[in-house]
Amino acid sequence: QQQVKQSPQSLIVQKGGISIINCAYENTAFDYFPWYQQFPGKGPALLIAIRPDVSEKKEGRFTISFNKSAKQFSLHIMDSQPGDSATYFCAASPTSGTYKYIFGTGTRLKVLA
Amino acid sequence: DAGVTQSPTHLIKTRGQQVTLRCSPKSGHDTVSWYQQALGQGPQFIFQYYEEEERQRGNFPDRFSGHQFPNYSSELNVNALLLGDSALYLCASSLKAAGDQPQHFGDGTRLSIL
Numbered sequence: 001q002q003q004v005k006q007s008p009q010s011l012i013v014q015k016g017g018i019s020i021i022n023c024a025y026e027n028t029a030f031d032y033f034p035w036y037q038q039f040p041g042k043g044p045a046l047l048i049a050i051r052p053d054v055s056e057k058k059e060g061r062f063t064i065s066f067n068k069s070a071k072q073f074s075l076h077i078m079d080s081q082p083g084d085s086a087t088y089f090c091a092a093s094p095t096s097g098t099y100k101y102i103f104g105t106g107t108r109l110k111v112l113a
Numbered sequence: 114d115a116g117v118t119q120s121p122t123h124l125i126k127t128r129g130q131q132v133t134l135r136c137s138p139k140s141g142h143d144t145v146s147w148y149q150q151a152l153g154q155g156p157q158f159i160f161q162y163y164e165e166e167e168r169q170r171g172n173f174p175d176r177f178s179g180h181q182f183p184n185y186s187s188e189l190n191v192n193a194l195l196l197g198d199s200a201l202y203l204c205a206s207s208l209k210a211a212g213d214q215p216q217h218f219g220d221g222t223r224l225s226i227l
Binding site: 006031032034036041042043044045046049051089091093095099100101102103104105106 | 117146148153154155156157158161168169171203205213214215216217218219220221
């Protein structure tokens with residue numbers, strides 16, 4: 001029940017295309033969902049985060065879509081660029097009680113030039 | 114504005130030894146969390162420190178311990194190292210121990226156990 005399932009494991013997209021990464025959770029106590037981007041040799045960098053009181057949040061080319069009833073959320077990267085090639089992690093956390101982030105297993109994105 | 118800094122960047126130890134990793138949080142942050150990231154996996158929560166006390170703990174044995182200092186910096190100690198402890202150890206800081214506070218990560222310490 002503490003898991004966050006992330007798919008796909010890897011993704012190859014053409015430059016200018018849309019990259020879509022999906023995550024699912026079971027624990028209804030989760031109510032904060034951040035996405036992180038990680039380049040080789042670097043720590044994860046926060047991209048965007050969402051609370052379940054909204055169904056979508058957009059920041060630049062990055063959009064989170066959230067489906068509370070299905071307990072699923074996804075990251076959309078519009079107009080994908082070669083510089084977006086990295087590993088992406090979704091995470092989930094309760095906002096009361098325990099505050100630890102539970103991370104997905106990651107998606108390795110490669111954007112072809 | 115300095116982000117989260119961790120030291121050392123790389124470390125090689127042998128089985129049975131002890132290691133101490135250090136973390137300075139982002140300016141203005143008061144909470145430090147530690148994560149272990151095995152190769153090809155997502156970060157796994159070890160524990161979180163706030164007000165110099167361990168507030169939350171993940172599924173890690175007592176060989177993993179930590180400390181937070183009055184200036185909010187933190188140390189992670191691992192005793193009796195095992196081969197399986199080889200990983201990237203990440204420190205993340207946030208403002209107050211709350212689930213909806215974004216955590217900012219350092220670049221980690223790569224620990225290799227021989």
